[in-house]
Amino acid sequence: MLKGHQSWVFDSKPTIVASAAVGGPFEGNGALADDFDIISEDLWLGQDSYEKAEKALLEHACERAIQKSKIQKEDINFFFSGDLMNQIISSSFTARTLGIPYLGIFGACSSSMEGLALAAQLIDSKAAKYVVTAASSHNAAAEKQFRYPTEYGVQRPPSAQWTVTGAGAAVLAQNGDGPKVTSATIGKVVDMGISDPYNVGAAMAPAAVDTIEAHFRDLNIDASHYDLIATGDLGKVGHELANALLEKHDINMPTDIFTDCGLLIYKKDQPSFSGGSGCGCSATVTYGHLLNRMRKGELKKILIVATGALMSPISFQQKESIPSIAHAVSIEM
Amino acid sequence: MLKGHQSWVFDSKPTIVASAAVGGPFEGNGALADDFDIISEDLWLGQDSYEKAEKALLEHACERAIQKSKIQKEDINFFFSGDLMNQIISSSFTARTLGIPYLGIFGACSSSMEGLALAAQLIDSKAAKYVVTAASSHNAAAEKQFRYPTEYGVQRPPSAQWTVTGAGAAVLAQNGDGPKVTSATIGKVVDMGISDPYNVGAAMAPAAVDTIEAHFRDLNIDASHYDLIATGDLGKVGHELANALLEKHDINMPTDIFTDCGLLIYKKDQPSFSGGSGCGCSATVTYGHLLNRMRKGELKKILIVATGALMSPISFQQKESIPSIAHAVSIEM
Numbered sequence: 001m002l003k004g005h006q007s008w009v010f011d012s013k014p015t016i017v018a019s020a021a022v023g024g025p026f027e028g029n030g031a032l033a034d035d036f037d038i039i040s041e042d043l044w045l046g047q048d049s050y051e052k053a054e055k056a057l058l059e060h061a062c063e064r065a066i067q068k069s070k071i072q073k074e075d076i077n078f079f080f081s082g083d084l085m086n087q088i089i090s091s092s093f094t095a096r097t098l099g100i101p102y103l104g105i106f107g108a109c110s111s112s113m114e115g116l117a118l119a120a121q122l123i124d125s126k127a128a129k130y131v132v133t134a135a136s137s138h139n140a141a142a143e144k145q146f147r148y149p150t151e152y153g154v155q156r157p158p159s160a161q162w163t164v165t166g167a168g169a170a171v172l173a174q175n176g177d178g179p180k181v182t183s184a185t186i187g188k189v190v191d192m193g194i195s196d197p198y199n200v201g202a203a204m205a206p207a208a209v210d211t212i213e214a215h216f217r218d219l220n221i222d223a224s225h226y227d228l229i230a231t232g233d234l235g236k237v238g239h240e241l242a243n244a245l246l247e248k249h250d251i252n253m254p255t256d257i258f259t260d261c262g263l264l265i266y267k268k269d270q271p272s273f274s275g276g277s278g279c280g281c282s283a284t285v286t287y288g289h290l291l292n293r294m295r296k297g298e299l300k301k302i303l304i305v306a307t308g309a310l311m312s313p314i315s316f317q318q319k320e321s322i323p324s325i326a327h328a329v330s331i332e333m
Numbered sequence: 334m335l336k337g338h339q340s341w342v343f344d345s346k347p348t349i350v351a352s353a354a355v356g357g358p359f360e361g362n363g364a365l366a367d368d369f370d371i372i373s374e375d376l377w378l379g380q381d382s383y384e385k386a387e388k389a390l391l392e393h394a395c396e397r398a399i400q401k402s403k404i405q406k407e408d409i410n411f412f413f414s415g416d417l418m419n420q421i422i423s424s425s426f427t428a429r430t431l432g433i434p435y436l437g438i439f440g441a442c443s444s445s446m447e448g449l450a451l452a453a454q455l456i457d458s459k460a461a462k463y464v465v466t467a468a469s470s471h472n473a474a475a476e477k478q479f480r481y482p483t484e485y486g487v488q489r490p491p492s493a494q495w496t497v498t499g500a501g502a503a504v505l506a507q508n509g510d511g512p513k514v515t516s517a518t519i520g521k522v523v524d525m526g527i528s529d530p531y532n533v534g535a536a537m538a539p540a541a542v543d544t545i546e547a548h549f550r551d552l553n554i555d556a557s558h559y560d561l562i563a564t565g566d567l568g569k570v571g572h573e574l575a576n577a578l579l580e581k582h583d584i585n586m587p588t589d590i591f592t593d594c595g596l597l598i599y600k601k602d603q604p605s606f607s608g609g610s611g612c613g614c615s616a617t618v619t620y621g622h623l624l625n626r627m628r629k630g631e632l633k634k635i636l637i638v639a640t641g642a643l644m645s646p647i648s649f650q651q652k653e654s655i656p657s658i659a660h661a662v663s664i665e666m
Binding site for chain 1: 334335338339341382384385410411415417418419420421422424425426428429432433434435436437438439440441447451454455457458459460461462519520521522524643644645646647648651653656658
């Protein structure tokens with residue numbers, strides 16, 4: 001149900017009956033390795049291209065989540081998925097494998113929460129019994145498409161982020177055990193004129209703050225409602241900027257509950273520069289680590305604010321700045 | 334509300350309170366020229382790239398539809414949009430211009446009806462008061478990205494289709510005058526192994542038939558329920574194949590009500606080969622021509638089955654076949 005201008009409150013509390021996260025070798029050496037269902041030591045996942053490797057990641061995440069849910073694939077009504085590849089081929093080819101009626105989405109790295117918000121909306125309004133939502137990214141496929149092939153060895157500035165090789169998936173149902181999706185806020189595009197594709201964290205921070213502000217306003221709550229608020233993939237540079245912007249907007253945000261999936265996923269000694277990014281970042285951290293913490297009782301109420309940089313290599317070449325967006329979803333145990 | 338496995342019935346009958354279609358010079362010389370709100374004689378729309386020209390088309394369609402609806406832009410809750418450009422930049426940059434909370438979608442040329450289905454679902458479940466949904470394509474931008482730059486002068490086979498330069502937009506509300514969205518069926522990915530990007534009509538025909546079959550099954554109706562059933566952009570080759578497949582599946586489909594937006598949009602003497610295609614094809618034909626016919630009382634009940642070829646140049650180069658999809662939406666006056 002609509003709440004305020006751009007938020008939904010899900011009175012029926014759709015349940016995440018199962019979720020799964022899969023990752024690559026860099027993630028397997030990361031800070032959250034234990035929260036992945038499957039870690040592949042092979043960046044290629046046995047495929048002959050990075051694009052096909054990404055599809056394999058996404059398939060594995062969806063299949064594992066469905067398996068854990070004990071729901072028959074044939075009973076699942078809809079599949080939401082998004083990724084960074086041109087024409088979201090990872091998602092569409094995975095939809096071919098799964099055979100579930102498919103709604104492709106694109107919000108760059110905000111796709112994870114765009115999908116979860118829409119999935120919960122369908123469940124809440126009885127437009128679906130079961131929905132799978134997923135998102136993926138692959139470091140080498142994304143670098144090749146957006147920047148340079150990694151083999152080329154281009155030096156990266158400290159503001160650059162490390163695209164996560166991983167996929168996360170969740171199965172939602174009208175009832176059952178598990179974390180509940182309680183509300184969502186759909187973001188507006190915010191563009192402060194930043195055009196450096198090696199600094200998307202800074203481009204996306206204002207969008208994250210705009211959505212957090214809208215969420216609090218629409219739901220008439222503040223940060224104290226949550227145990228944890230995590231942005232998607234602002235990284236170190238974007239997280240600092242988000243903190244500064246929240247302060248400027250007079251939004252109280254205790255530093256001990258405010259974090260970023262891109263800051264959580266890797267160890268400090270890994271060369272991830274400003275932190276993790278990619279659709280797989282918020283998807284794996286949320287559907288793996290954070291939901292696991294909820295299931296263990298460590299967290300009761302969380303807000304995930306997935307951020308997306310809605311650029312393309314063409315828009316960058318044509319001197320456009322980076323339109324950014326963030327979608328927020330609250331999950332309660 | 335869910336009906337059957339993959340369909341929604343919208344009991345509250347969300348209303349298309351306004352719609353608009355804009356087109357380029359080839360569309361201005363086409364069979365449906367009078368049904369476009371704006372025709373640009375300039376393929377560049379005054380921009381310095383075809384990509385920016387596509388964005389301009391989409392902005393014009395959305396702004397005109399909103400203007401006709403007499404609803405304030407600030408009152409519109411959500412904007413669904415999709416297009417063929419990498420990372421759907423036409424949609425995301427238009428979302429930046431509009432400033433409406435934005436849900437990016439990708440279903441290739443099925444995006445028009447994916448957006449309309451989701452928009453109607455939000456309105457029907459009271460998750461939105463007003464929603465804009467739109468889709469666009471630009472012939473030269475699409476040719477450059479998917480095949481060859483038009484300037485290169487590659488010869489096209491007769492099965493090739495002509496990507497429509499155009500954008501269509503609709504404004505939906507809970508009440509008001511205008512055609513009502515009554516149901517929708519979300520398609521599965523169907524892939525019969527066709528990999529020729531110059532013959533997407535044949536690749537998509539089985540997906541269209543699969544969705545039509547699911548629609549009839551879920552709603553327990555047959556073709557006689559409708560005055561007109563139009564697929565998105567199968568073109569001549571795909572339309573003939575769809576007819577043959579429907580017959581093979583024992584689905585009665587009177588030839589006088591079954592058509593294709595890609596067959597309607599151009600004149601016979603225009604060199605469109607197999608017919609129109611692109612996200613702008615079903616979007617402009619539906620939101621312009623077909624809704625105009627409904628408003629004039631010529632049509633009472635129509636079903637639009639927008640088709641999408643979910644490939645990318647990369648997936649083609651990697652020898653993948655073309656996964657296809659179709660989403661159906663019924664509109665009644």
